[in-house]
Amino acid sequence: MSFLAIQFLTGLSGSVSLFLMSAGLTIIFGVTRVVNFAHGSLYMLGAYIGWSILTRLPHDPLWFVGGVLAAALATACIGAVIETTLLRRLYRAPELFQLLATFGVMLVIQDLTLLVWGPNDLPMPRAPWLRGSVTIFGDHFPAYDLILIAIGPTVLAALLLLLNRTRFGMLIRACTENRDLAAALGINHRILSTSVFALGAGLAGLGGALILPDSSANTQMDLAVIVEAFVVVVVGGMGSISGAFLASLMIGELQAFGIVLLPGATLVLVFVIMAAVLSVRPRGLLGDAPIPSAVSATGKPMRPVSPRIQLFGWGLVVLAATAPFWLPPYWLSVLTEILIAAAFASSLHLIMGPGGMISFGHAAWFGLGAYGSALMVRTLGAPMPLALVAAPLIAGLLAVAFGWFVVRLAGVYLAMLTLAFAQIVWATATQWTRVTGGDDGILGVWPSGPVPFFWWVLSLSVVSIWLLQRVARSPFGLVLIAARDSEARALSVGLRADRLRMVAFAVSGAAAGLAGGLFVFATGSVFPTYVGVGKSVDVLLMVLLGGINTVIGPIVGAFAYTGFYDLLLQTISMWRLALGLTIITLVLTFPDGLAGGWRRSRS
Amino acid sequence: MLTRRTVLGTAAALAAPAAGRAQPAPIRIGEINSYSAIPSFTLPYRNGWQLATEQINASGGILGRKLEVISRDDTGKPQDAVRLAGELLDEQKVDILAGGYLSNVGLALSDFAQQRKRLYIAGEPLSDALVWQKGNRYCFRLRPSTYMQAAMLVEEAAKLPAKRWVSVAPNYEYGLSTVKWFKALLSAKRPDVTFVGEQWPGLGKIDAGATAAALAEPKPDAILNVTFGPDLTNFVRQGNTRGLFENRSVVSVLTGEPEYLEPLGDETPEGWIVTGYPQAQVTTPANTAFIAAYRARFSAVPGMGSIVGYSLIQSIAAGIRRAGALDADKLIDGFSGVSFETPFGPASYRAVDHQGTLGTFVGKTALRDGKGIMVDWHYSNGAAYLPSDQEVQALRPSAG
Amino acid sequence: MTLLSVRDLTKAFGGNKVVSGISFDVAIGEIVALIGPNGAGKSTCFNMLNGQIRPDRGAILLDGTNIVSWSPDRICRVGVGRGFQIAATFGSLTVRDNVRTALIARQRAMWRFFRSASGVFTTESDALLDRVGLSLLADQACGTLAYGDLKRLELALALSNQPRLLLMDEPTAGMTVADRRKVMDLMLALTRETHTAVLFTEHDTDAVFRTADRVLVMDKGALIAEGVPAVIRSNAAVQAAYLGC
Numbered sequence A: 001m002s003f004l005a006i007q008f009l010t011g012l013s014g015s016v017s018l019f020l021m022s023a024g025l026t027i028i029f030g031v032t033r034v035v036n037f038a039h040g041s042l043y044m045l046g047a048y049i050g051w052s053i054l055t056r057l058p059h060d061p062l063w064f065v066g067g068v069l070a071a072a073l074a075t076a077c078i079g080a081v082i083e084t085t086l087l088r089r090l091y092r093a094p095e096l097f098q099l100l101a102t103f104g105v106m107l108v109i110q111d112l113t114l115l116v117w118g119p120n121d122l123p124m125p126r127a128p129w130l131r132g133s134v135t136i137f138g139d140h141f142p143a144y145d146l147i148l149i150a151i152g153p154t155v156l157a158a159l160l161l162l163l164n165r166t167r168f169g170m171l172i173r174a175c176t177e178n179r180d181l182a183a184a185l186g187i188n189h190r191i192l193s194t195s196v197f198a199l200g201a202g203l204a205g206l207g208g209a210l211i212l213p214d215s216s217a218n219t220q221m222d223l224a225v226i227v228e229a230f231v232v233v234v235v236g237g238m239g240s241i242s243g244a245f246l247a248s249l250m251i252g253e254l255q256a257f258g259i260v261l262l263p264g265a266t267l268v269l270v271f272v273i274m275a276a277v278l279s280v281r282p283r284g285l286l287g288d289a290p291i292p293s294a295v296s297a298t299g300k301p302m303r304p305v306s307p308r309i310q311l312f313g314w315g316l317v318v319l320a321a322t323a324p325f326w327l328p329p330y331w332l333s334v335l336t337e338i339l340i341a342a343a344f345a346s347s348l349h350l351i352m353g354p355g356g357m358i359s360f361g362h363a364a365w366f367g368l369g370a371y372g373s374a375l376m377v378r379t380l381g382a383p384m385p386l387a388l389v390a391a392p393l394i395a396g397l398l399a400v401a402f403g404w405f406v407v408r409l410a411g412v413y414l415a416m417l418t419l420a421f422a423q424i425v426w427a428t429a430t431q432w433t434r435v436t437g438g439d440d441g442i443l444g445v446w447p448s449g450p451v452p453f454f455w456w457v458l459s460l461s462v463v464s465i466w467l468l469q470r471v472a473r474s475p476f477g478l479v480l481i482a483a484r485d486s487e488a489r490a491l492s493v494g495l496r497a498d499r500l501r502m503v504a505f506a507v508s509g510a511a512a513g514l515a516g517g518l519f520v521f522a523t524g525s526v527f528p529t530y531v532g533v534g535k536s537v538d539v540l541l542m543v544l545l546g547g548i549n550t551v552i553g554p555i556v557g558a559f560a561y562t563g564f565y566d567l568l569l570q571t572i573s574m575w576r577l578a579l580g581l582t583i584i585t586l587v588l589t590f591p592d593g594l595a596g597g598w599r600r601s602r603s
Numbered sequence B: 001m002l003t004r005r006t007v008l009g010t011a012a013a014l015a016a017p018a019a020g021r022a023q024p025a026p027i028r029i030g031e032i033n034s035y036s037a038i039p040s041f042t043l044p045y046r047n048g049w050q051l052a053t054e055q056i057n058a059s060g061g062i063l064g065r066k067l068e069v070i071s072r073d074d075t076g077k078p079q080d081a082v083r084l085a086g087e088l089l090d091e092q093k094v095d096i097l098a099g100g101y102l103s104n105v106g107l108a109l110s111d112f113a114q115q116r117k118r119l120y121i122a123g124e125p126l127s128d129a130l131v132w133q134k135g136n137r138y139c140f141r142l143r144p145s146t147y148m149q150a151a152m153l154v155e156e157a158a159k160l161p162a163k164r165w166v167s168v169a170p171n172y173e174y175g176l177s178t179v180k181w182f183k184a185l186l187s188a189k190r191p192d193v194t195f196v197g198e199q200w201p202g203l204g205k206i207d208a209g210a211t212a213a214a215l216a217e218p219k220p221d222a223i224l225n226v227t228f229g230p231d232l233t234n235f236v237r238q239g240n241t242r243g244l245f246e247n248r249s250v251v252s253v254l255t256g257e258p259e260y261l262e263p264l265g266d267e268t269p270e271g272w273i274v275t276g277y278p279q280a281q282v283t284t285p286a287n288t289a290f291i292a293a294y295r296a297r298f299s300a301v302p303g304m305g306s307i308v309g310y311s312l313i314q315s316i317a318a319g320i321r322r323a324g325a326l327d328a329d330k331l332i333d334g335f336s337g338v339s340f341e342t343p344f345g346p347a348s349y350r351a352v353d354h355q356g357t358l359g360t361f362v363g364k365t366a367l368r369d370g371k372g373i374m375v376d377w378h379y380s381n382g383a384a385y386l387p388s389d390q391e392v393q394a395l396r397p398s399a400g
Numbered sequence C: 001m002t003l004l005s006v007r008d009l010t011k012a013f014g015g016n017k018v019v020s021g022i023s024f025d026v027a028i029g030e031i032v033a034l035i036g037p038n039g040a041g042k043s044t045c046f047n048m049l050n051g052q053i054r055p056d057r058g059a060i061l062l063d064g065t066n067i068v069s070w071s072p073d074r075i076c077r078v079g080v081g082r083g084f085q086i087a088a089t090f091g092s093l094t095v096r097d098n099v100r101t102a103l104i105a106r107q108r109a110m111w112r113f114f115r116s117a118s119g120v121f122t123t124e125s126d127a128l129l130d131r132v133g134l135s136l137l138a139d140q141a142c143g144t145l146a147y148g149d150l151k152r153l154e155l156a157l158a159l160s161n162q163p164r165l166l167l168m169d170e171p172t173a174g175m176t177v178a179d180r181r182k183v184m185d186l187m188l189a190l191t192r193e194t195h196t197a198v199l200f201t202e203h204d205t206d207a208v209f210r211t212a213d214r215v216l217v218m219d220k221g222a223l224i225a226e227g228v229p230a231v232i233r234s235n236a237a238v239q240a241a242y243l244g245c
């Protein structure tokens, strides 16, 4: 009994910083529609700034409160700067394009943090009053955790008051519910966006500073929290602060009790919960705002590829076929990787562009193909060609099964469900050691020789991309786009939008699986990192960077992103800073994506 | 932080006197590590290998040639490590690959090295598989593996009266295998011991309060801790406040390493049995000289990473000297059984499984002047904590 | 001959009864207007008839088959066409591709993955566009059309499956007076030709009384009157509902 009570309280206190993070995220999303990838970075900055302030202040409670608030304020200012200098210029770009920008910001902040605060974890020495405990049912319970437990509802109440009782709050709600209407009513969206972003950033900073008595400021904390914060926002219902509160409580408690019942399940618990909630409530617990479509039908038609560009493309393919004769081996391996990336990105493009479904978990199919073919080789002794047939089949079949759940959702909810599935695949890869080798992966899956293998990659990637492009232009592709543009209209001319999407999902999954299968032989191995969030984000960035509105976008994006990344990695140690700044610059210069930008500059 | 350019700059500057004269090209080591993903370990590590390289070159290099280290950041991903290893071999024409922090990066590099028939010397990766189940003749590993670290700690743990044990370890390969070995080895020595609970927090995501409470619930006598880094700080703070460590023995892997002990500050729990590095307390000539040189070069105190980086390069130099040539087969012969000097004292690469016999320090934690230190420590030589050659050979099915 | 037969159709949104137990019939080839003040529940009715919304209670019989709980695409396939109050078209496609999409759907040709969409149903699409007078705009992106043309396009889409019953929610909303008349006449001409029944709503009462064979009047979710235009025009209850006195 006492254990249950203690664990319950622990769950409550654990949910507080999660709530502060996600409350900020959800408000920002509501008003600006920005999926803020840099929110974890703001949280991290809150912790580092808090550390710098608090370690210089006297150790009594009042100074602590002052220091924490100062850290939150400083983070809010940083948020305002990010919004005014960067995001503000992007509100008119296709939705989710801002995601690219915030990803760039995240990379920049990672290196800047390292530069300013150094590589070591920075723990704040705890004042005696922060170390104290109270006795509850005969067990020690940290006094500071009780304070945290009180902070959660206090902030919730303050935010609800702000939203419901002030003019500022009324404007926020108006914008969250209906942006166009709010704009029509003459609400100054600029000032509102900036202040909302600052508010959200401040909340993240507050969350970051408040963890200092419990843990150190460290360089890994941004990524450690961001995904979970997204989960909370989505489970709660996007834009709903009470929802975020409820969801963070729920996840806090489920963590606290989950690790008792299923200690091994820590990696997947939250994602299983999210998948379960979304299957029952497609808009989260308290989400009733209209679902914003992630990739909105911008009204811009899909750009056809002009015959000249097609010719140019085939010319490049022929040139690439001769590459083994003149390209040094390392650059051949880079080209191999780029081709695979292009095939992977093209597979995502089918569901994101024509399909209108954004995926945060596309690495799931890539990884399934990779594991599928690696296992074919290692356990069944299959030759490479057979393994490469199996890869798309396995990925495609599972994509059908999973697509059935996914297509019933929309927008960011759909995206998060794909993430949940990818995380479940990832956790399986990590923990089913007997089959997958766990973190150590499966090794020694090499092709017979690098040059013939390059031709394999070239031909299969080109065929895969060519087929995907054909599919996008086929009657199927046309009706898929139609269903994206207007689901109601599609249904009433007799199209089953969900089935179309499911098939698109399966085709895309199979193509991604093929890319994964090829990648196994390119690196000789497969690891859970192939299914990781990082891999999903990479491919998303390629598609966004290239531009959604044309089928060559993902190819351009894959070349640019993979090429830059590989190049930076081997030339400078602050590659994150460089990559981040490059992404930000590109986003500001080409708000239609690289392929789109190029066309525009020509016309 | 140093940028790679400055690192290469130093290497170039050192090689500069050679420029005008017809001096042989330097021997190139291609080094790969998780610089951006795990900076708290890898930056002291970089200092370590830089220092070793400079010392070796100052004393005339190897086989009459300078040593040059070309370093790359694997970002914590094995796929990047493999690609960069290709770049180092094909573009930079390095003679030997080295480095690695994460086990899977180490395994990927080892497999790549085998594929390309080139040597790979792993510094930090602790996975047993690296030299055993997935061991191959091209791969050598410097640090004591999870098995060895577990064996060293079990020696002390077996002396404790504790019978009921719980464990907490990060939910990935390193944590899983350490707990597995610790259980197996301790149960073999102490059949009366039972393990009554386990916690597997995600790496970097520990829910410390809940984990501490869940560990206390089965009323254990002792705790095995495998968490490190930020997770460890959180865990110790919650454990202290909640009285988890009161009247309990704690055995903890790596916690005595300065990188992980320092952040605990004045909250360092006393009396934990740990592996680590007591820095200046170790007054052997080798260690004292190393610390002095390190301090002079970087105005900092070396961490465990510095030891690994430094010893890695020293071991490579010794291996090349013994081989007398740079082709893979000669190098393998040269490295197998080679002895080399480290700040911890002499060590060697075993011929039977290419495992380094570098040991580590086992001792207890204590608080002095608001800082955590190791006391009652002794050096455990790695050679003494390995299974018999026969057992090892059985574990190495794939190595030729 | 009755084509559509609605019985006791009911829908509430969160306790708020929007359509409460209405019943009516539509005969084959009959033109029926459903009118009522804003918020009467007309659009909700339409949404239930073509399956966008599932009613809480009641039956919708099409040719004697109860189609309640059928999905919109299935309802479409048994011959019901639909126009929306706010024109719903495929915004990023050209006018021709909009119609082509509808024809692909009708011919169940969407599972063709490898041939080019631009080669299917082009003549059929152009023929349909010709009928609604959009031939000249066929290659234009649908997002650039004037609202009147958009409504015409919607009419083409609604007619693409050669429906037996056409449901048009305010087919002329948001158009100029001159345009309204044209579109209304076009709709009538096209449906008379094929003997298609039409159920439509319209706020322009003149147009209603001029074109409808029969008029249904809704207010606050209930059917308050029903009859030929002349009778409805003089119905006191209808006047009360409209004038709000």
Ligand SMILES: Nc1ncnc2c1ncn2[C@@H]1O[C@H](COP(=O)(O)OP(=O)(O)OP(=O)(O)O)[C@@H](O)[C@H]1O
Residues within 6 Å of the ligand: C013, C018, C036, C037, C038, C039, C040, C041, C042, C043, C044, C045, C085
């Ligand atoms: N999805 C919904 N959720 C809640 N209320 C709804 C919903 N759809 C419609 N309503 C409400 O039901 C009532 C009837 O709406 P409906 O759109 O059917 O009216 P209408 O007769 O078509 O009006 P109008 O002439 O303005 O188009 C309105 O009060 C409306 O606010």
Ligand SMILES: [Mg+2]
Residues within 6 Å of the ligand: C042, C043, C044, C085, C169
């Ligand atoms: Mg209406």
